[in-house]
Amino acid sequence: MDQRDFWNERYAGKDFVYGEKPNEYFKGKIDGLATGKILFPAEGEGRNAVYAAQSGWQVSAFDPSEEGKKKAEQLAKKADVQIDYTVTDVENADYSKNSFDALILIYAHFHLEKRRDYHQKLASFLRPGGILILEAFSKKHIQNQQLNPSAGGPRDPEMLYDLEELQKDFKDFDFIEAVEESTILSEGKNHLGKAEVIRIYATKN
DSSP: OOHHHHHHHHHOSSSOTTOSSOOHHHHHHHTTSOOOEEEETTOTTOHHHHHHHHTTOEEEEEESOHHHHHHHHHHHHHHTOOOEEEEOOGGGOOOOTTOEEEEEEESOOOOHHHHHHHHHHHHHTEEEEEEEEEEEEBGGGHHHHHHOTTSOSOSSGGGSBOHHHHHHHTTTEEEEEEEEEEEEEEETTTEEEEEEEEEEEEEEO
16 A cells, blocks of 8 residues: 555544644644744644644645545634645645745654655755754654554654654754653544654754
8 A cells, every 4th residue: 555545544534533633842832933834744634734824824735645635624624724735745745945934844754765855855945044843753662652552653663763864854954952752642543642752943044
């Protein structure tokens, strides 16, 4: 099953598999920022994009899943906000360089051989001085996956992340925060329980 089919199957049900509320780390960082143009790659069912739109941001989002887009637009309608959501992958994402004020990567896990290229392509869409907010599962998260089937995250260990590698991916950034830590997730039925995560808050040079 390719990635698009996998995510279409996951998002096809009535429930929002990661919930309807925004990710807590993202919410904590975005709440203190002046609004502008914001990009959400691999945005799935739209919980973070819709929150940003409610907060006054001009939102662009994309994901390879048509079912994800349907759910995101449903959530946006419920919240009475507009989001510009495109069905595409990073390879084919087409935005103007230096055009966004914020780039949000929440559990956007990419294959090892593509990861750095993808991150650098996405970073090119962000203007100098723009904000990167990232939360993702670290390689240590494997131990939680083994104990808890609802812990979430890619089952391919090579798609789990390493903090130093991510900092190299975003080499043209100043890291205000770059940490690996334990947290407890409560995001729908697929991000539940203890998690080992990487959190990055940075500005583009």
